[in-house]
Amino acid sequence: MVRTRYAPSPTGMMHIGNLRTALYEYLIARSLGGRFILRIEDTDQERLVDGAVDAIYKTLRAVGLRHDEGPDIGGQYGPYVQSERRRLYRPYAEQLVREGKAYYCFCTRERLEQLKATAPGEVVGYDRHCRDLPSGEVQRLLDAGTACVIRQKMPLSGSKTFQDAVYGAITVDNRELEDQVLLKSDGFPTYNFANVVDDHLMAITHVVRGSEYLSSTPKYNLLYDAFGWQVPTYVHLPLIIGKDGRKLSKRHGATSFEALVQEGYLPEAIVNTIALLGWCPKDNRELFSLDELSAIFSVDGISKSPSVFDYDKLAWFNGEYIRAMPAGRFQAWIHPALTQVFGEPVPEPALLAELLQPRISRLAEIPEMVRFLTARQPYELDLFSNKKNKASPESAARILPLLYDALAGLAPWTRQAVHDRVMALAAGQELKTGQVMWPLRIALSGQAVTPGGAIEIAVILGRDESLARLNIALERLAGASAEKGDA
């Protein structure tokens, strides 16, 4: 039975790199008929952040990564929070001490600091000062209650090779490995230790994590060996980086799932995007639901090189998901953004939704896009010029009064009615559609680019505001031509 685990530490918002790791763990488990476990790694008491655990649950729920075992739902391998497993680790560490595979270290932080400072990059890490203390001395210090940690004895020579499902065979010289701390002086295990013990106790078969752990993996393996435990299958993932090739950070834009959602990206689109960051399916398909991914995901499609997180691509995916949304759901989704601009009630919400759905790629684009509907925009009369539609301020000055008269008494003020009236005017004047639509759009919106056409804008504005804006425009145009005449 394949078992994978997502083991975040509750130290803040969920970064999309972490989310992708969680996603791949989930997909590996699902694609192989296995189980996906959530474990909270809170062994660093100093870095805990309030609410971080909730953020983890919230994010996993939002993207649909349902775990089979975890702190909130239990399971046969609990508890699933490392701080609750605290008493579990010491016996394992002491077992290694008894077997001569680990030892108590009484070195103070100050001494370690000094060590780092004096040895100019020559010696790797700890100098193994306590590795061979006489047992009497150890006992004496222990009895005196001297603060200590437990360190693992690393082999002083030789090398070790392990297999990674993505990176292949990796060999590391044992001399590169320092005697790592297993149990901290506060009694908590280090990540390195707790991780191995828990993965073993929880019967984890596939360890999936970022490639930053690649170089410390030999240390884990030595631990598995020391206990005589079976080493899991390793799946190291390439990093996600920013446009400048550096680690993804706030500098590149939103990097947490939550921030992305706030900017108006859909969870499904985010998942789809990161699924393809570092993994590629056998065919050329790009649009995948989580269930579809679960069915076809396979480790051999994971690539080795780091990939740049591309916000443009995310926006494209988001646009695809937006367009695929049922109209009703879209309308509900954008409602908060609309009330921000219009207040309540939002005029013509269904029509607005219809206009916006094919046009936006992010929720955050909406306010700017519709602002002209609530406030009259200042604009240059040049805007009435449009070559393609054979429009000019002069033609507008002639057509706008006709439009005003045609629309003034119109009722009901519906899309169909406005459309028919305007088209009838165009036909009557032997004008092309664009020749009347263009000045109408400019007069109503004050901008050349609008979501939807002139008719839709008129309907949303309502008759009074539409006529008012028409009136302003035709007066300005009349004033301008009078000036011109004087000159």
Add this chain to the structure above:
RNA sequence: GGCCCGUUGGUCAAGCGGUUAAGACAUCGCCCUUUCACGGCGAAGACAGGAGUUCGAUUCUCCUACGGGUCACCA
């Protein structure tokens, strides 16, 4: 700096000894159209460099360059 890993168009990437080196995003052009967007069609654009191995290297090996990761009582 030591060690580990990586390197196909601007970005994501297919490729796993013989290909006109896919596809997607972005860019540009054309079409559709009352603007824009959507949609459709098309264009430009890549194997980091050098040695080998081989009849033949993007693919295998080595070196160089560049990039990244890691060297904690953090995870």
